[in-house]
Amino acid sequence: MGYAFSRDDVAHLGSAAGAAALAEVGALALTPASLLRDLERIRRAHGDRAAALVETVRLRRRATAKLSGAGEWLFTDDALQQATPTAVARHRAERLKGRSVHDVTCSIGAELAELARVCPAVIGSDLDDIRLAIAAHNLRVPPVGAHAIAAADSAPAGNVLLAKADALRPCSTAEVVIADPARRADGRRTHDPAKLQPPLPDLLAAYAGRDLAVKCAPGLDFDTLGWAGEIEVASLDGAVREACLWSPGLAEAGVTRRATVLSSSRPPEILTDAEPDDIPEREPGEWIIDPDGAVIRAGLVRHYAAKHGLWQLDPRIAYLTGDTVPEGMRGFRILDRMDFREKPLRAELHRRDCGPLEILTRGVDLDPDALRAKLKPRGKQPHSLVITRIGKTATVFLCDTP
Incomplete structure (x- = not known):
């Protein structure tokens, strides 16, 4: 679970004195071999602040592979685990470019940071006081009351506004609502939409008729969900990261499934079910190709094969074969x-x-x-x-x- 930060911890870590202390602790190795010696030194210098300082440095080091700008951010362990990787958040923000957006489960602000780059008005709200205080530090925006959202009419000064608010109680007129329900119930990861926090059925009911994007686990059973819009599955550097439910008003015409393959070293590859899926039935070629997990999870294996001149080893199996290997694939x-x-x-x-x-x-x-x-x-x-x-x-x- 990690260290339980208090609001006082967040206030101190976000101060000039806290920044100086974090720089001092960040210069230490904090390896298994040096940890006892390093902790003794930190406790002598910072007393009761030691645990919060060490945890923050540890989390920042973990976050560098996932989030840009992590070297100056604050985190909690759970919030970092749940945070959307920068590359995925940036891709979603580009789809929403130019719109006003309200992230109703904003947590520590990973999604908001990317939205703020391309959207004229961005609102973030959450019920967790600690995460909201951390988001305020990360985005350099002071939180306000939920009533101030309505007063701002989705156009906060400086383009970002933070507030404490319940995700199931709409409080803005933003053009688009984003939500990322927590995927754990009773301490365990769940794929049951009704056990998400907030529950997916309740969330969809609360924003019925609104343009909505909901992040969820890629293991969700899409076929039984009955979603009327588009389901996008995104991967990053070969690992499937999430699915996103796009309401009909945000979906591309004729598209119900999309696979987005993101990479740190090459341009993204995007595939939809509006593309051809006709492939031949042939004996195996020279190569076997295991498609990216986003392609498989989105149900677009045949579409990927058609795009790259491949075919299936067996119609019921996701392995592909051909005489060439698509660029960037094993x-x-x-x-x-x-x-x-x-x-x-x-x-x-x-x-x-x-x-x-x-x-x-x-x-x-x-x-x-x-x-x-x-x-x-x-x-x-x-x-x-x-x-x-x-x-x-x-x-x-x-x-x-x-």
């Missing part, structure tokens, strides 16, 4: 194909002097780690196994390791 070059049986496979790996062994599975009930232990690869040459089901047959493709 490809597994096929060396051999056989029915999946452990003894012949072990013999073939031994013949090829297989050592390091990557195992990918889909459509078969296998534990890669347990299988690797049974295969006992002890050679020097790295290989990859792609194990899947072709028709009714469990099949293994022996591949080069990318």
